[in-house]
Amino acid sequence: MASGHSPRLVYVICASITALQTCHAVPMVSFQTGGRVTADSYLDAGTGSLPPLSELTLLTYIMHRRTTSNIPVLSYAVEGAPGELRVEFVPENKMLSVVCCRGRVAATVPAQIALHTWERLALALDLRSKRLLVRYNNASSEVTLDVNTRGLGGSGRLEVEGGGRLVVGQSLNSVEGDFNSLGFLDGSVADYRLYANALSSSQLAGWAACKDVPGAPSPLVSLRDGRLTEVGDVEAGDIAVRQVCGNEVPEFSVFFAEKMDFISSNSWCTRFGGNLVLPRNAFDNELMWNATASGKNQCSDTWTYLSWLGITVDPNTSQWVGLNDKESLSFSNFMPINRLPSGEFQCAATVSHIKYHWTASSCNVLMCALCNLKALQTVRLRGLCRSSLLDRKFYLFANKNYELVYEGTSHVRILKARDAWRMESRRYENISARVVEESTVFPLGIHSWKIRGDKCQEKEPVLLLTICQSHEFTCTDGSCIPKTKRCDLSLDCHDKSDESDCDRVLIPEGYSTSLPPPKINQEPVPFRSSVLIRTIRSIDIANFKISVDLAFVLMWRDTRLLYRNLQEDRRSNKLNDWRSIWVPSLKITDMTQGSVEANPFNTAAFVVKMAEPVPDDDSTIYEDYMYSGAENYVRYQEEMTVNFACSFDLVMYPFDQQKCYLAFEIHDYDLSLGYFVLEANESRFIGDRHLMEYVLDGERTFVYNDHNASHVAVELKFRNQFLYYVGNVFIPSLMLTILCYVTLFFDEDDFNDRIMVSLTSLLVLVTLFSDSGKSIPKTAYFKLIDVWFISLIWEDFFIILSIIYIEEVRQASLSSAKVKSTSSIPTLPQSLKSSKKRHVRINDIVTWLFAATLIIILAVIIPLGVHGLTTEIEIKFKEMV
Numbered sequence: 001m002a003s004g005h006s007p008r009l010v011y012v013i014c015a016s017i018t019a020l021q022t023c024h025a026v027p028m029v030s031f032q033t034g035g036r037v038t039a040d041s042y043l044d045a046g047t048g049s050l051p052p053l054s055e056l057t058l059l060t061y062i063m064h065r066r067t068t069s070n071i072p073v074l075s076y077a078v079e080g081a082p083g084e085l086r087v088e089f090v091p092e093n094k095m096l097s098v099v100c101c102r103g104r105v106a107a108t109v110p111a112q113i114a115l116h117t118w119e120r121l122a123l124a125l126d127l128r129s130k131r132l133l134v135r136y137n138n139a140s141s142e143v144t145l146d147v148n149t150r151g152l153g154g155s156g157r158l159e160v161e162g163g164g165r166l167v168v169g170q171s172l173n174s175v176e177g178d179f180n181s182l183g184f185l186d187g188s189v190a191d192y193r194l195y196a197n198a199l200s201s202s203q204l205a206g207w208a209a210c211k212d213v214p215g216a217p218s219p220l221v222s223l224r225d226g227r228l229t230e231v232g233d234v235e236a237g238d239i240a241v242r243q244v245c246g247n248e249v250p251e252f253s254v255f256f257a258e259k260m261d262f263i264s265s266n267s268w269c270t271r272f273g274g275n276l277v278l279p280r281n282a283f284d285n286e287l288m289w290n291a292t293a294s295g296k297n298q299c300s301d302t303w304t305y306l307s308w309l310g311i312t313v314d315p316n317t318s319q320w321v322g323l324n325d326k327e328s329l330s331f332s333n334f335m336p337i338n339r340l341p342s343g344e345f346q347c348a349a350t351v352s353h354i355k356y357h358w359t360a361s362s363c364n365v366l367m368c369a370l371c372n373l374k375a376l377q378t379v380r381l382r383g384l385c386r387s388s389l390l391d392r393k394f395y396l397f398a399n400k401n402y403e404l405v406y407e408g409t410s411h412v413r414i415l416k417a418r419d420a421w422r423m424e425s426r427r428y429e430n431i432s433a434r435v436v437e438e439s440t441v442f443p444l445g446i447h448s449w450k451i452r453g454d455k456c457q458e459k460e461p462v463l464l465l466t467i468c469q470s471h472e473f474t475c476t477d478g479s480c481i482p483k484t485k486r487c488d489l490s491l492d493c494h495d496k497s498d499e500s501d502c503d504r505v506l507i508p509e510g511y512s513t514s515l516p517p518p519k520i521n522q523e524p525v526p527f528r529s530s531v532l533i534r535t536i537r538s539i540d541i542a543n544f545k546i547s548v549d550l551a552f553v554l555m556w557r558d559t560r561l562l563y564r565n566l567q568e569d570r571r572s573n574k575l576n577d578w579r580s581i582w583v584p585s586l587k588i589t590d591m592t593q594g595s596v597e598a599n600p601f602n603t604a605a606f607v608v609k610m611a612e613p614v615p616d617d618d619s620t621i622y623e624d625y626m627y628s629g630a631e632n633y634v635r636y637q638e639e640m641t642v643n644f645a646c647s648f649d650l651v652m653y654p655f656d657q658q659k660c661y662l663a664f665e666i667h668d669y670d671l672s673l674g675y676f677v678l679e680a681n682e683s684r685f686i687g688d689r690h691l692m693e694y695v696l697d698g699e700r701t702f703v704y705n706d707h708n709a710s711h712v713a714v715e716l717k718f719r720n721q722f723l724y725y726v727g728n729v730f731i732p733s734l735m736l737t738i739l740c741y742v743t744l745f746f747d748e749d750d751f752n753d754r755i756m757v758s759l760t761s762l763l764v765l766v767t768l769f770s771d772s773g774k775s776i777p778k779t780a781y782f783k784l785i786d787v788w789f790i791s792l793i794w795e796d797f798f799i800i801l802s803i804i805y806i807e808e809v810r811q812a813s814l815s816s817a818k819v820k821s822t823s824s825i826p827t828l829p830q831s832l833k834s835s836k837k838r839h840v841r842i843n844d845i846v847t848w849l850f851a852a853t854l855i856i857i858l859a860v861i862i863p864l865g866v867h868g869l870t871t872e873i874e875i876k877f878k879e880m881v
Contacts, residue, residue: 024240024241024242025238025239025240025241026061026190026191026223026238026239026241026244027190027191027192027223027224027236027237027238028188028189028190028191028223028236028237028238028239028244029043029168029188029189029190029192029223029228029230029234029235029236030187030188030234030235030236030237031169031184031185031186031187031188031189031233031234032065032066032184032185032186032187032233032426033233033234033235034233035426036426036427036429037181037184037186037411037426037427038232038233039170039177039179039180039181039184040231040232040233041169041170041184041231041232041233041234042167042168042169042170042179042184042185042231042232042234043167043168043169043192043228043229043230043231043234044165044166044167044228044229044231045165045166045167045221045227045228045229046165046166046227046229047163047164047165047175048162048163048164049076049164049165049166049221049227050076050085050160050162050163050164050166050220050221051162051163051196052159052160052161052162053127053159053160053162053196054126054127054128054157054158054159054160055124055125055126055127055128055196055197055198056085056124056125056160056194056195056196056197056198056220057122057123057124057125057193057194057195057197057198057199057204058073058074058087058121058122058123058193058194058195059121059122059123059191059192059193059194059195059204059207059213060073060120060121060189060190060191060192060193061118061119061120061121061189061190061191061244061245062118062119062120062121062185062187062188062189062190063116063117063118063119063187063188063189063190063244064089064113064114064115064116064119064185064186064187065115065116065186065187065188065407066115066186066187066407066408066409066410066411066426067091067113067115067186067409067410068091068182068183068184068186068410069090069091069092069182069183070088070089070090070097070171070180070182070183071088071089071090071091071113071183071184071185071186071187072086072087072088072168072169072170072171072183072184072185073087073088073089073121073168073185073189074086074087074088074166074168074194075087075088075166075167075168075170075171075172076160076164076165076166076167076172077164077165077172077173077174077175078161078162078163078164078165078175079164079175080102081102081103081161081164082172082173082174082175082178083099083100083102083103084100084101084102084160084161084164085099085100085101085160086098086099086100086171087123088171088183089111089113090108091112091113093108094110094111094112095108095109095110095111096108096109096110096111096121096123096134096136098123098125098132098134100125100127100160101127101147101158101159101160101161102161103148104147104148104149104158105127105145105146105147105148105158107132107143107145107146109132109134109136109141109143110139110141111134111136111139115395115409116376116395116397117376118190118243118244118245118246119136119137120135120136120137120207120208120210120245121134121135121136121208122134122135122136122199122204122205122207122208123135123204124198124199124200124201124204125198126198127145127158127159127160128158130144130145130147130158131143131144131145131198132144132145133198133201133204135201135204135205135207135208136208137208138208140201140204140205142201166194166221168185168189168192168228169184169185169189169234170183170184170185171183171184189223190223190239190244191222191223191241191244192221192222192223192228193219193221193222193223194219194220194221194222195216195217195219195220196217196220197217199213199216203215203216210241210244210245223236251372251373251374252372252373252397253277253288253291253370253371253372253373253402254272254274254370254371254373254396254402254403254404255291255292255295255307255368255369255370255371255401255402255403255404256268256368256369256370256371256404256442257295257298257299257368257403257404258368258442259298259299259366259367259368260366260367260368260369261363261364261365261366262308262347262363262364262365263363265308265367265368265369266308266310266323266369268369268371268442269369269371269372269373271467271478271479271480272371272373272377272396272467273373273374273375273377274371274372274373274374275310275323275324275371275372276308276309276310276323276369276370276371276372277309277310277370277371277372278309278310278311278322278323278329278372279309279331279333280330280331281331282331282333282356285331285333285356286356288307288350288370289306289350289355289356291370291402292306292307292350292368292370292402293306293352294401295307295368296352298368299352299367299368304351304352304353304359305349305350305351305352305359305361305365305367306349306350306351306352306367306368307349307350307367307368307369307370308347308348308349308367308368308369308370309347309348309349309350309358310322310323310324310372311323311329311347311348312346312347313341313346314326318341319341320332320341320348332358333356333357333358334348334357334358334359334360335351335354335357335358335359337359338359338360338361339359339360340360341360342360344362345360345361345362346362346363347360347361347362347363347365348360348361349361349365349367370402373396376395376396376397377395377396377397377467378393378394378395378467378469379393379394379395379396379406379444379465379466379467380392380393380394380465380466380467380468380469380470380618381393381394381463381464381465381618382463382464382465382466382618382619382620382621382622382623383461383462383463383464383618383619383620383621384454384456384461384463384618384619385455385456385457385458385461385619386619387455387456388454388455388456389425389428389431389454389455390408390412390423390425390431390433390451390454391408391409391410391411391412392409392618393408393409394406394407394408394409394412394413394414394465395407395409396467403415403416404416404442406443406465410427411425411426411427411428412424412425412426412431413426414443414465420434420435421434421435421442421443422434422435423449423451428453430452430453431451431452431453431454432451432452432453433449433450433451433452433454434449434450435447435448435449435450436448436449436450436460443465444465444466444467444478445464445465445466445474445476445478446462446463446464446476446621447462447463447465448460448461448462448463449461449462449463462621463621464621464623466478466480466623467480468480468623470616471483472623473485473486473498473623473624474623475493475494475495475497475498476493476495476497477493477494477495477497479493479494481493481498483565483623483624483625484625485498486498486502486565486623486624486625487499487502487504487564487565487567487572487624488565488567488572489572501622502564502565503564503575503576503577504563504564504565504566504573504574504575504576504607505561505562505563505564505575505580505581505607506561506562506563506564506626507561507580507581508560508561508562511560511561511581512582513579513580513581513582513583514582515582516582516669516673516674517556517557517558517559517560517582517674518559518560519673520557520559520630524671524672524673524674524675525556525557525673525674525675526556526674526675526676526677527554527555527556527584527666527674527675527676527677527710528554528555528556528633528677528678528679529552529553529554529555529664529676529677529678529679529703529712530553530678530679530683530701531550531551531552531553531664531683531701531712531714532550532551532553532683532684532686533548533549533550533684533685533686533687533699533714533716534549534550534551534639534686534687535548535549535687535688536548536549536687536691536696536716537549537641539646539691539692539693539694539718541648541650541693541777542777542778544645544646544647544648545643545644545645545646546643546644546645546646546660546716547641547642547643548641548642548644548662548716549639549640549641549642549687550639550640550642550714551637551638551639551640552586552637552638552640552664552712553635553636553637553679554584554635554636554637555608555633555634555635555636555679556633556634556636556674557629557630557631557632557633557634558581558582558629558634559628559629559630560629561581561629561634562614562626562627562628562629563607563626563627563628563629563632564622564624564625564626564627565624565625566607566609566613566625566627566632567609568609570606570607570608570609570635571606573606573607573608573609574604574605574606575604575605575606575607578603578604578605578636581605581634583605583634583636584636584666584667584669585666585667585668586598586638586664586665586666586667587664587665587666587667588642588644588662588663588664589662589663589665590644590645590646590660590661590662590663591645591646591647591660591661592645592647594645596642596643596644596645596662597642597643597644598640598641598642598643599640599641599642599643600638600639600640601639601640601641602637602638602639603636603637603638603639604636604637605634605635605636605637606634606635606637607627607632607633607634607635608632608633608634608635609627609632610631610632610633611627611628611631611632613625613626613627614626614627614628642662644660644662646658646660646661648777650777650779650783651781651782651783651784652783652784653720653776653777653783653784653785654720654722654724654725654784654785655720655722655784656719656720656784657697657717657718657719657720658694658717658718658719658720659715659716659717659718660715660716660718661713661714661715661716662713662714662716663711663712663713663714664711664712664713664714665709665710665711665712666709666710669709669710670708670709671705671708671709671710674710675703675705675710676703676710676711676712677703678701678702678703678712683699683700683701683714684699685699690721691718691721693720693721693724694718694719694720694721695718695719695721696716696717696718697717697718697719698717699714699715699716699717700714700715700717701713701714701715702715725772725785728772729768729772729785730788730861732768733765733768733769733788733789733792734792734858736761736764736765736768736792736796737761737765737792737795737796737854738854739757739761740757740758740761740762740765740795740796740799740800741795741799741847741850741851741854742757743755743757743758743761743799743803744799744802744803744843744846744847744850745847748806748807748810748839748840748843749810751803751807751810754803754807755800755803755804755807758796758799758800758803759800761796762793762796762797762800765789765792765793765796766793768789769789769793772785772789784861788857788861791857792857795850795853795854795857798850799846799850802842802843802846802850805842806839806842806843806846809838809839809842810839813838813839
């Protein structure tokens with residue numbers, strides 16, 4: 001158990017050690033030591049305490065217990081000049097103010113005070129060189145003074161007038177006093193010195209480092225010379241230099257005078273950053289027993305036990321060890337009976353009927369606990385209105401009676417009085433409060449308080465008193481977790497309270513879902529939009545219809561809203577009820593400007609974290625990170641199946657490419673209210689691009705304005721997968737045509753074979769054309785595949801006509817030859833020879849003519865197929881890469 005439980009105890013110990021010359025003590029004076037704030041608490045040097053000064057130095061150690069609007073460290077007034085010399089802290093502005101010489105000199109330096117911590121202040125003012133040096137703790141400041149020379153007189157000499165009155169701890173408004181009730185020092189000063197010359201910066205730095213000040217003259221005023229008279233609520237004493245220079249709050253103990261079992265007692269100590277007390281020597285043991293003896297009647301269910309000890313049993317050795325360090329006890333004072341642990345007695349406690357003795361105990365017994373705390377504990381009060389006069393920040397620190405008392409930063413203290421937890425004001429007599437639940441063991445947590453005399457309209461508010469820091473969240477059981485783990489979809493509090501009440505949006509009073517977001521900086525609201533196409537369900541070429549699954553995403557800022565506990569991953573920021581906020585009503589049209597059939601199957605809204613949280617508002621009990629709607633986005637996502645019309649152009653079918661369009665706009669929302677902006681890299685297709693007949697060759701999203709409204713359009717580009725037609729239509733039909741064409745190479749005399757083969761080819765070709773036409777969309781215009789079939793049919797038709805004509809020519813030649821054979825002319829062989837050449841010549845001409853025609857037909861079709869095939873190969877290659 002550490003020493004230093006109260007200032008009085010420290011003085012005794014330090015005095016004894018000083019006698020042994022093992023430490024050094026300095027004088028100290030504490031102000032505002034009574035139960036109420038008073039203007040009658042200061043040190044007074046009286047009138048005529050200072051001579052005229054052109055140089056001065058102030059050295060002091062200072063510890064602030066509470067803050068006020070201004071905290072005077074030195075106040076000196078002369079007749080007609082209440083602010084002849086004033087040195088004071090201004091906590092709200094985080095600065096130290098120095099004013100002198102009837103206000104002709106005024107300077108400030110940065111200085112942020114810390115409560116309940118000893119700080120060092122060294123100040124040197126040289127009016128001749130117009131220089132101010134300040135050393136506050138480890139920070140140095142040097143200021144060149146700006147002097148108002150008006151009214152200095154003929155000599156022009158700048159100095160602090162002599163013969164006035166000097167006080168410490170109050171602000172003088174006149175030589176007679178007229179103290180300001182809001183400007184006073186509520187704390188302590190130690191080794192206070194005022195010199196009549198300006199010390200050097202090295203001397204100031206040495207003193208601020210708690211070293212001697214070599215070469216310094218005797219102080220003009222100090223706590224040792226008796227010139228400062230104690231007035232009113234002040235206490236004087238000595239304090240060890242090592243304590244004021246240690247920059248640390250010494251360990252202290254707090255007595256929890258409520259019955260708890262061992263685990264609960266240890267838990268309370270742990271929550272306050274300490275542990276159950278374990279005396280290390282007889283002196284500490286006596287202090288502990290004396291501190292808890294006053295609660296003898298309320299701390300135990302039996303006459304034996306008094307308070308828990310920070311002791312446990314080592315499972316390996318079955319011996320007593322320290323609860324935290326697991327080390328063997330260096331000191332113990334067990335009674336002969338029950339000095340050893342056993343199966344039932346695994347804990348230890350002090351006994352009430354024999355002074356300073358211990359005993360083994362069951363861990364389930366209810367008794368009090370004395371906690372040893374290693375640091376100054378901060379407690380925050382949340383839920384007060386902004387105009388409340390009550391403190392919002394409290395400290396738990398050492399007091400003479402080891403009581404659990406929370407001291408506010410300004411004037412309020414929370415303590416247990418008349419069996420109820422109450423708030424009392426040191427400054428305002430008419431302000432008080434008490435917990436409504438009379439049986440409350442400790443005031444920590446959420447409780448209803450009945451408040452009297454405060455400015456808040458709510459007289460029985462629900463307040464949260466927590467030991468958690470500003471970056472932490474308080475679980476219902478009082479434990480603390482980082483705020484970043486609040487509402488992160490993971491249970492971190494043992495009582496699961498961190499995942500309760502996790503609505504991401506706060507709806508302000510008067511909010512209407514029928515009103516769109518207000519303009520931002522008097523400009524229309526930009527809607528960041530994107531389209532995610534999940535899949536192409538179907539393409540109905542015959543009915544010129546297409547069905548698409550897509551997600552339309554909009555992001556916007558609504559300055560009316562506040563969001564809570566946003567996570568980096570937007571999926572964790574889903575709004576439980578997105579209908580509670582304004583969301584756009586979408587109107588969707590196709591390329592025919594007709595309405596489409598849209599079937600939403602999933603709609604959700606999220607909040608996208610884009611900025612840091614706004615400053616904490618302690619007028620609410622919710623310890624949440626709050627985010628402004630002006631900087632963070634609502635992300636609205638509507639997933640739907642859209643069936644819409646597409647005007648397919650099938651002239652080049654089956655080597656065709658199609659473009660289909662969808663357009664989105666917000667119902668009754670014109671450009672004066674908002675407009676669409678495309679989100680970079682957010683519009684994309686994630687499904688399979690290869691459909692039954694077509695492949696999605698590309699997609700594009702763009703924004704355009706029409707009829708004073710902003711639109712988002714989606715263009716889908718399709719390309720026909722024609723390889724089926726090549727293999728099942730074009731090649732077989734071409735083969736039939738070639739087969740028909742080959743008949744021209746048959747013997748000209750073999751008419752029957754020639755005509756049968758060509759006619760069969762024509763009939764099969766017509767049948768193939770008829771069958772393929774059943775699966776091909778019917779249009780009022782010719783498609784490329786129609787032209788192909790018609791061309792080949794005409795090719796076959798003219799080949800058959802040519803064969804018939806050639807046969808007619810051949811037959812005519814034969815008839816002519818027979819007639820001539822009955823005459824006497826001996827030239828028959830020559831005539832027959834001439835007639836053969838004629839039908840053969842016609843056959844040759846027809847063969848070359850139809851070959852050229854077929855080549856022309858192929859020259860038109862093949863490039864289209866080669867281009868499509870090349871594109872297909874490129875797409876496949878990119879997919880592989």
